[in-house]
Amino acid sequence: MKRFSQLTYARQQRVVAAVFLAVPLALVAIFGYLPFFSMIEYSFLRWDGLSSKEFIGLANYVDALTRVENFRVFFVSLYYFGASFIQLGLALFFATVLSFKVKGHSFFKGVLFFPNLINGVAIGLVFLYFYKDTGTLNTFLKLLGIDSDVLWLTNPSLVNYSIAATSVWRYMGYNMVMFLGAIQSIPSDIYEAAEIDGANKWQIFWRIIFLSILPIIELMVILSITGSLSVFETPYIMTGGGNGSETFVIRTVNTAFSFNKFGLASAMAMILTAIVLTVTFVQKKIFKER
Amino acid sequence: MQTVFTFANAQSKRSVLSLTLVYLLLITASALTILPLLVIFIGSFKTGAEFNTTGAFDLPAVWIFDNYRTAFLRGKMALGFFNTFILIAGACAGSILTGTMASYALHRFEFRGRAFIKNIFLWIVLIPSTTAQVSRFQIVNALGLYNTRAVGIILAMGTDIMAIYIYLQFLESISRSLDESAILDGAGYFRVYWQIVMPLLKPATVTVLIIKAIGMYNDFYTPFLYMPKQSLQVISTALFKFKGPYGSHWEIICAGIMIAVLPTLVLFLALQKQIYSGLVQGAVKQ
Numbered sequence: 001m002k003r004f005s006q007l008t009y010a011r012q013q014r015v016v017a018a019v020f021l022a023v024p025l026a027l028v029a030i031f032g033y034l035p036f037f038s039m040i041e042y043s044f045l046r047w048d049g050l051s052s053k054e055f056i057g058l059a060n061y062v063d064a065l066t067r068v069e070n071f072r073v074f075f076v077s078l079y080y081f082g083a084s085f086i087q088l089g090l091a092l093f094f095a096t097v098l099s100f101k102v103k104g105h106s107f108f109k110g111v112l113f114f115p116n117l118i119n120g121v122a123i124g125l126v127f128l129y130f131y132k133d134t135g136t137l138n139t140f141l142k143l144l145g146i147d148s149d150v151l152w153l154t155n156p157s158l159v160n161y162s163i164a165a166t167s168v169w170r171y172m173g174y175n176m177v178m179f180l181g182a183i184q185s186i187p188s189d190i191y192e193a194a195e196i197d198g199a200n201k202w203q204i205f206w207r208i209i210f211l212s213i214l215p216i217i218e219l220m221v222i223l224s225i226t227g228s229l230s231v232f233e234t235p236y237i238m239t240g241g242g243n244g245s246e247t248f249v250i251r252t253v254n255t256a257f258s259f260n261k262f263g264l265a266s267a268m269a270m271i272l273t274a275i276v277l278t279v280t281f282v283q284k285k286i287f288k289e290r
Numbered sequence: 291m292q293t294v295f296t297f298a299n300a301q302s303k304r305s306v307l308s309l310t311l312v313y314l315l316l317i318t319a320s321a322l323t324i325l326p327l328l329v330i331f332i333g334s335f336k337t338g339a340e341f342n343t344t345g346a347f348d349l350p351a352v353w354i355f356d357n358y359r360t361a362f363l364r365g366k367m368a369l370g371f372f373n374t375f376i377l378i379a380g381a382c383a384g385s386i387l388t389g390t391m392a393s394y395a396l397h398r399f400e401f402r403g404r405a406f407i408k409n410i411f412l413w414i415v416l417i418p419s420t421t422a423q424v425s426r427f428q429i430v431n432a433l434g435l436y437n438t439r440a441v442g443i444i445l446a447m448g449t450d451i452m453a454i455y456i457y458l459q460f461l462e463s464i465s466r467s468l469d470e471s472a473i474l475d476g477a478g479y480f481r482v483y484w485q486i487v488m489p490l491l492k493p494a495t496v497t498v499l500i501i502k503a504i505g506m507y508n509d510f511y512t513p514f515l516y517m518p519k520q521s522l523q524v525i526s527t528a529l530f531k532f533k534g535p536y537g538s539h540w541e542i543i544c545a546g547i548m549i550a551v552l553p554t555l556v557l558f559l560a561l562q563k564q565i566y567s568g569l570v571q572g573a574v575k576q
Contacts, residue, residue, distance in 0.1 A: 027448030
């Protein structure tokens, strides 16, 4: 047998590649793709996770898409989708403002961004107190002279606004930092030229800044579609999905792990995956055409 | 690059007015961001009775640290920090090793199926991660990984291939001539990987470390689902438990929150620049 170093370079490369890729490929196959393919299988079964599996065809999909309790949760996403526009608007505004030379630039940037780094459970608890009957928000409103004892998380017509607002608080700074990075990569001579031509700030914003970072804004809007369908952590920690705050992913997870309906849960997961894949495909298509 | 355009360039009354408005809005936004946390900070120093009788914005009569001791000891937060640290260390070491190896092979070598393998790593991000747990749970269970620390480490390595993206991107900017000339000088591929490529990838490794550590410190659902045993609790799950028994003791919960947030704050203040640039790089995959 020849020694390894006597093999041709091409052969050696193949061997080294096989060794180097074996572990990550095995991991992504076992914990990434295998669950996906078995999810396809489960979605056609009636199965509680323990006893024998029974093939029931498309019944789980029909169940997921026709029973009101199951697809009602899709509408909860609309609150988050709406909130994401407020979030992106605020992020764009503050990114623009901070791209000019303002005093305390890095302080403001740091403060607005920091919530993005905080532990999700900590955020959940902070806002449980924030919205409590005698909590931060109601106390603040009283200070302003508004006598408020609103139950922000118990009232089903308010709960989704409250949690979506929490999500804006948490993620706005992330979008802001992304926008800011894009704005700062615009060459400065463009501003100088615009100033010499007598452009005002409003024109500079729309004609230069907005147009330059439009692709990123579009990407963020598209990501917020899939993002708002996948909302899970914040409402799960804060209310467990109670009082009408149940999202699609919370319902999927509860269907599996609380009610042991793995077939139905898999069908729901497949539906979400299909939507995400479609949106991503459309987005890639649009971006390629440019 | 910072732009040279400044508000001061246009010296009119209107611009002074708009400048004031801008600062007013920045200060308001910052105040609204800090307020929910500030109230928790204040509350964490109050006695139980004081917490229930005083308003959210009232300062404590005496600043006491008892809540911190109670939260830290009863909430077993030392255990939480310990387990979190093990998971982060394990997953970071694993991701750095597999990430550098995989991306070196994918970027520098020619072999059949290379493009396909690259795509295997790219496509996986399209599957929504939380819902995939429905069937991932069965596999973890079948492999006997349920209620072990290993599952936290393995899932963070295997399903989050962000490290491979970052390394692949970084390799684009490293000239091939360095590692190729070493090969011609007689060094083997393993030696080139370990002694040349690894050290050159150091800046990317810093990015991977930061993103990974923050992500895992904050991860809640993986440990919650797969590691429910109390001795395996991490910071997230330790904190989540405060919701139950301390539901009426908000001063303790407040102290628990502060203990969990403090390491993040320290890290952020120390590594601001790297965190910003790391997140921007990590986001490019989308």
